[in-house]
Amino acid sequence: MNKRIEEELFPFYALDALTDEEKAEVETYIAADPEARARLLALQEATDLLPLAAEPVMPSPTVKTNLMARVQADSRAQAHQAATQTRVGQRPSPPQLSWWDRLRRSFAMPVLAGTAALAAIILFIWALSLNQQVNQLQDQVADLTSDTALLTNELETLQTDNDQLRVRNESLQQQLETQNDILASYQAPGTNTIAIGDITGENPQARATLTIASDSSSATFVADNLRQLSADQVYQLWIIRGDQPLSAGIFEVDENGRAVLQVDGSLAATYDAVGVSIEPAGGSEQPTPDQIILLGAASS
Amino acid sequence: MNLADEQLMAQVVAGDSTALETLYDRYAASLMGVVLRIVKERTVAEEIVQETFWRVWDKADGFDPNRGKFSTWMYSIGRRLAIDHTRRQKIRPQAARSEAEEEIMLRKPDGKTNVVETAALHIEQERVRSALTALSPEQYEVIELAYFKGLTRREIAEEIDTPLGTIHTRARLGLQKLRTALEAAGLSHE
Numbered sequence: 097m098n099k100r101i102e103e104e105l106f107p108f109y110a111l112d113a114l115t116d117e118e119k120a121e122v123e124t125y126i127a128a129d130p131e132a133r134a135r136l137l138a139l140q141e142a143t144d145l146l147p148l149a150a151e152p153v154m155p156s157p158t159v160k161t162n163l164m165a166r167v168q169a170d171s172r173a174q175a176h177q178a179a180t181q182t183r184v185g186q187r188p189s190p191p192q193l194s195w196w197d198r199l200r201r202s203f204a205m206p207v208l209a210g211t212a213a214l215a216a217i218i219l220f221i222w223a224l225s226l227n228q229q230v231n232q233l234q235d236q237v238a239d240l241t242s243d244t245a246l247l248t249n250e251l252e253t254l255q256t257d258n259d260q261l262r263v264r265n266e267s268l269q270q271q272l273e274t275q276n277d278i279l280a281s282y283q284a285p286g287t288n289t290i291a292i293g294d295i296t297g298e299n300p301q302a303r304a305t306l307t308i309a310s311d312s313s314s315a316t317f318v319a320d321n322l323r324q325l326s327a328d329q330v331y332q333l334w335i336i337r338g339d340q341p342l343s344a345g346i347f348e349v350d351e352n353g354r355a356v357l358q359v360d361g362s363l364a365a366t367y368d369a370v371g372v373s374i375e376p377a378g379g380s381e382q383p384t385p386d387q388i389i390l391l392g393a394a395s396s
Numbered sequence: 397m398n399l400a401d402e403q404l405m406a407q408v409v410a411g412d413s414t415a416l417e418t419l420y421d422r423y424a425a426s427l428m429g430v431v432l433r434i435v436k437e438r439t440v441a442e443e444i445v446q447e448t449f450w451r452v453w454d455k456a457d458g459f460d461p462n463r464g465k466f467s468t469w470m471y472s473i474g475r476r477l478a479i480d481h482t483r484r485q486k487i488r489p490q491a492a493r494s495e496a497e498e499e500i501m502l503r504k505p506d507g508k509t510n511v512v513e514t515a516a517l518h519i520e521q522e523r524v525r526s527a528l529t530a531l532s533p534e535q536y537e538v539i540e541l542a543y544f545k546g547l548t549r550r551e552i553a554e555e556i557d558t559p560l561g562t563i564h565t566r567a568r569l570g571l572q573k574l575r576t577a578l579e580a581a582g583l584s585h586e
Contacts, residue, residue, distance in 0.1 A: 107567035108549050111540035112472055140464070142575035145583055146543050147471045150429035150518075150523040155442045160420055163446045167413045168424050174411065 101125050103130065110139040111146075143281070222276040226301075278314050286310030290370050292319075292392035301324060302353075304372065304390055306333075308364045315364035319390075322349045328377045334356060334388075336369040343372075346379040369393040401466035408456045416453050423467065424449070426517065427474045433544050434478035444481065448474040479546030520583065527577035535570030538563055 126133035292304040304319035333344040349355045372390035373383040407415035432441040553560045
């Protein structure tokens with residue numbers, strides 16, 4: 097008794113899990129030892145039933161249908177082959193043909209050849225049709241691929257736009273919060289509003305105010321009914337202390353002649369007068385003489 | 397009258413396709429269960445079941461009833477095809493008594509299966525599963541990896557990081573214990 101083979105290889109032979117070399121070794125061994133063969137068969141009794149441990153699953157009906165169709169086709173092919181071999185084996189003597197049979201046979205070959213040619217033509221047309229369908233499908237796939245790429249690009253663009261809008265929204269939110277803070281500060285007691293009016297007589301409808309928060313943290317200049325300037329001109333706001341004008345910023349008006357300008361609160365905290373002049377584009381260091389059109393003075 | 401597998405195989409060898417159909421009805425579901433447990437994919441398992449029964453038909457004269465039962469031969473063909481497939485796919489699943497795995501798709505009679513045969517098969521299946529509970533988890537694992545995953549003994553040792561000698565012992569004792577349990581359940585070899 098070969099203990100190594102029986103203890104190490106027999107169980108895995110029974111489980112059908114040996115390599116080909118190991119399997120050959122076992123088969124050589126049991127061929128020479130009937131008792132060893134009986135011991136191996138005893139182990140196989142157990143493994144023969146192992147498939148029953150798996151939960152049965154019914155294959156779909158098409159499996160059986162396909163199998164039986166294949167089997168039937170094979171049966172027919174075998175029957176045909178057997179019949180052909182029988183005919184060849186029998187080698188029958190040429191039959192004595194009647195004049196009618198000879199006449200019919202003379203027509204049979206051309207008819208058969210014609211039928212075959214017709215079948216070949218039909219198959220060729222069918223193949224062409226299939227090829228055309230394949231080409232059409234390939235075109236459709238190419239179109240869909242192209243569409244997908246375009247949609248992907250559009251999506252990326254929309255995502256970029258969305259990111260930009262989100263940033264813009266955040267910026268506007270911050271501005272709104274700042275405006276709200278300013279408005280709140282202007283509603284507090286002690287807020288100072290300076291009325292600024294036309295001093296030239298040319299534009300009596302023009303008016304403006306400078307509102308300074310009570311804690312001088314901010315100031316807002318609002319103008320209305322100012323005329324549109326040429327492209328090389330701007331309005332400039334001045335805080336005047338004594339005879340010293342300090343620039344508080346330049347601005348343009350919209351189509352309604354309106355303008356809003358945030359002013360440094362500390363700059364606006366101390367003043368004797370507030371003026372608006374027309375200056376060259378970019379503004380000036382000092383107001384151009386005779387160009388101050390609006391003026392408001394501190395109330396005494 | 398229900399013909400024995402070996403009688404049906406004699407008819408298959410003679411070219412009787414209805415005999416093959418009877419064998420298919422008798423074993424397709426259990427073979428599908430075994431193959432599905434190995435390959436995990438229903439479509440692949442169905443292809444393998446079809447190919448197995450095609451080979452039963454095509455290689456029928458290669459079956460020798462003196463060397464073993466028809467079912468053993470047929471399951472061996474199916475298992476080999478399934479294991480070859482998984483090796484080609486380089487699938488190396490872990491062995492486990494996964495209830496989820498076993499509940500993938502339960503058998504549903506197709507209306508053509510012999511009811512008596514189905515009931516008898518069901519009883520046998522329950523007995524085999526019950527007998528397998530006699531094994532220790534370690535012994536079951538080795539048998540599972542060898543039979544249902546197609547691993548060789550060295551691959552099993554590597555897979556579960558256990559000495560080869562221990563693998564031999566678990567397989568040998570496991571099969572002995574299984575055989576004893578099957579005999580006790582009345583499932584000895586015919």
